[in-house]
Amino acid sequence: MTTLMTPDELEARLRDVGRRRYHNLHPFHRLLHDGKLDFGQVQAWALNRYYYQAMIPVKDSSILARMEEAELRRVWRQRIIDHDGDHDGEGGIARWLTLTDGLGLDREYVTSLRGLLPATRFAVDAYVHFVREKSLLEAIASSLTEMFSPGIIGERVAGMLKNYDFVSEQTLAYFEKRLTQAPRDADFALDYVKKNARTPEQQEAAIRALEFKCNVLWVQLDALYFAYVDPKMAYPGAFAPKETR
């Protein structure tokens, strides 16, 4: 039988999920940050991750639509603005396209999603469906991977700038903003989960939601590894690197 945890015990359990399952532990990220990938492999990462970026405001709009309190919506809507911006060319999605531009990928090709691995699409879509179908508490808990992202982003930016001549601070500007946005978002979501998971079942559901989200991130890297690192078995029609440096 599960017993009720204190809010701080719940937080400790949630942090433990990240320690064991967050995607910083994935071999593809180690290769990316340590400069062990070639140009085409980094292109494949940026191109696939574009879909995650593009769908984040879609999933946040679903969460927003389920919030019945103006106070909550007022906070959550900032996430959508962060990614979409207030005008064309602003916001996180536009900054991600600066990265794919910098990596020599054609914008029309990236945004058409023609080169996407199917597993990327399935994983990201699963996240969008999850927040629609599960409770609001689980939907909010699933965003808590952001508690762990500043660590990996710091490591990634430093590692990529040091190891690759084809990225610059300008092309990696997306991550700079996330270093302040992610902790702000994660603090709010953690506080919500700690206050609103009031039964052992709800607490367990919040932990499962965070595990699910870790899987969403992890399997995207599995797919990249399989298609572009080993055994390099690309999906027919998916992005095929032309140039290696």
Ligand SMILES: O=C(O)c1cc(C(=O)O)c2c(n1)C(=O)C(=O)c1cc(C(=O)O)[nH]c1-2
């Ligand atoms: O670079 C990363 O490793 C990373 C991880 C995560 C995450 O942990 O979900 C997000 C992001 N970046 C990110 O840029 C982002 O906008 C974002 C939104 C969310 C979310 O679940 O709402 N996670 C993440």
